[in-house]
Amino acid sequence: MEMRKVLCSVIEELMHKDESIVFMDADLAEANGTMPLRTIFPERAFDVGISEQNMAGMAAGMSAYGMKPYICTFTSFASRRICDQIAISMAYAKQNVKIIATDAGIAAETNGGTHMSFEDIGVLRSIPGITIIDVADEFQLREVLYKTVDYKGVVYIRITRKEIPKVYDENYKFNLLKADVLKEGKDITIFSTGLMTSFALEAASLLKDEGIDVEVISVPTIKPIDRDTIVNSLKKTKKAVTIENHNVIGGLYSAIAEVSCREFPSYIRALGVQDHFGEVGTMNFLREKYNMTVQDIVNECKKMLSLN
CATH class of the missing domain: 3.40.50.970 (Thiamin diphosphate (ThDP)-binding fold, Pyr/PP domains)
Incomplete structure (x- = not known):
């Protein structure tokens, strides 16, 4: 709907x-x-x-x-x-x-x-x-x-206005103060929010086929942010990629990095809009333009896993 x-x-x-x-x-x-x-x-x-x-x-x-x-x-x-x-x-x-x-x-x-x-x-x-x-x-x-x-x-x-891919179902219960662990994993964490969350799950599925165990955490509440869930995941995977429908400056990446710097320093890379204004285009065109596709998420996770 x-x-x-x-x-x-x-x-x-x-x-x-x-x-x-x-x-x-x-x-x-x-x-x-x-x-x-x-x-x-x-x-x-x-x-x-x-x-x-x-x-x-x-x-x-x-x-x-x-x-x-x-x-x-x-x-x-x-x-x-x-x-x-x-x-x-x-x-x-x-x-x-x-x-x-x-x-x-x-x-x-x-x-x-x-x-x-x-x-x-x-x-x-x-x-x-x-x-x-x-x-x-x-x-x-x-x-x-x-x-x-x-x-x-x-x-x-x-929110978006139109229909977007479903992440949850009718049994979902929202807790304003908690992030949602959508998939547990041990190799790397994907933190996502909003529109990009369904694509994060798609990327995790593709990576699973390659033997990479991804933890996917949906962070609906950017402020106040759920520090405990973020830190617990970083302690397990040590590496993370954030993905957001927003400038990487000031949004989810910034919020996650602030938590990490204070409580558990980790390798974190950001996918999202890299400090640009918007332009006219379909959503698919814009996701490609700003490197926000499922394949971009997969590629970024692989780059992170290559870091020692």
Whole structure:
């Protein structure tokens, strides 16, 4: 199922249960699949127009009066465009706001570089008190929305809009403070997040055919990050590759490397966007452009295993 359909369905369910929830779009309800909410909840779901900073300020104000606001727009507009409002009106003011950021990274595809956020995690991770979650599939999205509805503080939920390969199933349970060990292994660890997680599993399967035992760890919550699971895996494999739909500066790689440097120094290499702006293209084209394919993951793991 498309991620935007899951988003609308779960938010509708939550709004039926809790009258304090309000939902705001910034002229992108059709694109993000949330237009039905306006018909069902005309007094609690609305469009603020192309004014994302105003939407962020409104959400902070509503939170101050005890409501549970969700704001939804493309990732580029949900991060860099409203960074000051997130930092001051939301985080500094200790408000409870959920930010649904869609079309993460290369998922923006033909919307091109202006709409392709490769820096959002890095920008927001440096703001105190923010929770950042990069969602891997529709089952994880459902769980993230259920488990964060009453979570205190600013929660940034990074998703794609369209259908992506499944990683989990209907029995999956999300723990905000824990990474998921999807496959145990002893030779090398692949840390993945969001869109890239299914490709990490594919790469591990190919490497298994070559006799390489890969541990695959999905890290949905980039902040606060699960240090224990990361360190336990590094102590076992001593080497790791990170893969993310984001600039390797400031995102998953940076977060993993910070943990490693402090607690268990290890060989770690980064796959993802190597400090570039985005461009127009299909997802497959962009994965090849930025060396984010399954074969790229396989090759990088082999390079790491050749290090002494």
